[in-house]
Amino acid sequence: MSRVHDMGGRFGDGPVIPEEEGVMFHADWHPRALAVTLACGSLGLWNIDVSRHARESLAPMDYARFSYYEKWMAALADLLVDTGALSADELAQGKASSDSPLAAKRLEPGAVAAVLAKGGPADRPSTVPARFAPGDTVEIRAFAENVTVPGGHTRLPEYAAGAKGTILRLHGSHVLPDSSAHRLGEAAEPLYAVAVRAVDIWAHPEHPQDEVILDLWDSYLAPG
Amino acid sequence: MPHDHSDHAHPHSLLPSDPALRVKALETILTQKGLIDPAALDEIIDTYENKIGPRNGAHVVARAWADPYFKAALLEDADAVVSEMGYYGRQGEHMVVVENTAQVHNMVVCTLCSCYPWPLLGIPPGWYKSDAYRARAVREPRKVLADFGVTLPEDTAVRVWDSTAEVRYLVLPMRPEGSEGLEEAGLMDLVSRDAMIGCALAGTP
Numbered sequence A: 001m002s003r004v005h006d007m008g009g010r011f012g013d014g015p016v017i018p019e020e021e022g023v024m025f026h027a028d029w030h031p032r033a034l035a036v037t038l039a040c041g042s043l044g045l046w047n048i049d050v051s052r053h054a055r056e057s058l059a060p061m062d063y064a065r066f067s068y069y070e071k072w073m074a075a076l077a078d079l080l081v082d083t084g085a086l087s088a089d090e091l092a093q094g095k096a097s098s099d100s101p102l103a104a105k106r107l108e109p110g111a112v113a114a115v116l117a118k119g120g121p122a123d124r125p126s127t128v129p130a131r132f133a134p135g136d137t138v139e140i141r142a143f144a145e146n147v148t149v150p151g152g153h154t155r156l157p158e159y160a161a162g163a164k165g166t167i168l169r170l171h172g173s174h175v176l177p178d179s180s181a182h183r184l185g186e187a188a189e190p191l192y193a194v195a196v197r198a199v200d201i202w203a204h205p206e207h208p209q210d211e212v213i214l215d216l217w218d219s220y221l222a223p224g
Numbered sequence B: 001m002p003h004d005h006s007d008h009a010h011p012h013s014l015l016p017s018d019p020a021l022r023v024k025a026l027e028t029i030l031t032q033k034g035l036i037d038p039a040a041l042d043e044i045i046d047t048y049e050n051k052i053g054p055r056n057g058a059h060v061v062a063r064a065w066a067d068p069y070f071k072a073a074l075l076e077d078a079d080a081v082v083s084e085m086g087y088y089g090r091q092g093e094h095m096v097v098v099e100n101t102a103q104v105h106n107m108v109v110c111t112l113c114s115c116y117p118w119p120l121l122g123i124p125p126g127w128y129k130s131d132a133y134r135a136r137a138v139r140e141p142r143k144v145l146a147d148f149g150v151t152l153p154e155d156t157a158v159r160v161w162d163s164t165a166e167v168r169y170l171v172l173p174m175r176p177e178g179s180e181g182l183e184e185a186g187l188m189d190l191v192s193r194d195a196m197i198g199c200a201l202a203g204t205p
Helices: A029-042 A049-056 A060-065 A068-082 A088-093 A103-107 A109-118 B019-032 B038-051 B054-068 B068-076 B078-084 B133-134 B143-147 B184-188 B193-197
Strands: A136-138 A166-176 A189-197 A212-218 A221-222 B096-099 B104-109 B157-162 B167-170
Touching: A029 A068, A029 B019, A029 B038, A049 A068, A060 A068, A060 A136, A068 A088, A068 B019, A088 B019, A103 A221, A103 B157, A109 B038, A136 A189, A166 A212, B019 B157, B038 B133, B054 B068, B054 B193, B068 B078, B068 B096, B068 B167, B078 B096, B104 B143, B133 B143, B143 B157, B167 B193
Parallel strands: A212 B157, B096 B167, B104 B157
Antiparallel strands: A136 A166, A136 A221, A166 A189, A189 A212
């Protein structure tokens, strides 16, 4: 069973509404929400997988009714309390009750450009050998769940679980989100682009030649 | 058992429910604690409002159209090429460029969240982050393209790239007919953000 965020293939969401290239935000608080989230990321209290899992762990009702940046704000508040950066009391009172020892790690205005330019690469050396090569047939894990942590984070979407696929390319070895999201180590392993045929995953594919490509880790795959 | 906070209480419910007040409250508390500097927030916003956006990607596409050696290098190792152009950064650490042809049309989505090549396209548009796009792009890409007014030839296959890892994809649209005489700036004008996501074709001169 997957979580509410895993919506690929879902029915009933209505049309996609295009918008002009110059539209970046839809409310005055949106850029602020973006910036607060990015600035807090610099404190080093969590990695990208932990933060994704925090958003995915919002109650399904909240995930569905919150707008995009509301999800970010809710997950950020949860993470700040979970990691001890803020107390629940401070959130409830709307003011700080003490200084933080983490203040030394605060993102300074002069460091923003360098931090954004540096990014956070996810490729790592790994001792896990690449079992597959481009052209190989594979079978994707049958359940879109974290195999170590019940209800934990994974990047395998439900719609591709159990499908046959073909390796398109090897991306090198990358941090395994299923481990990293739970602070169990980076556990890097080979990451592949895997092609799945639309006819193999949808009851009513639009076209016999269409494909979906997913980036999947070695442990998500078995020889097909 | 490793810690999983999903079944615990959600502290965010302690904040005001109005989203604008929520952000304000968080920013206030974090500033008082010395964990954020509002001037750094201004700097982040200025970066994505004024410095990093889809014209970066259009620059890459225009060069690829104009220079076959550049294009070959880009398709082979996009990270090296875009880094050289100054377009490496957050949410674009592992770039792959996929080329549209008469045989294959590429589209990019992130069904699980909203992964997107920020250094080349800026922050994602609202529709890219919408439930409708995330849900439908993988199952009915041609109907999604129709929402953008795009119809593909019947013999063109669609490849939808679901960004499930930290690899970020940029679509290299087909160069339009009639663009032969254009310089780089003129070519860039034909490259929309949506075309580099695969939800539009390049413009016509």
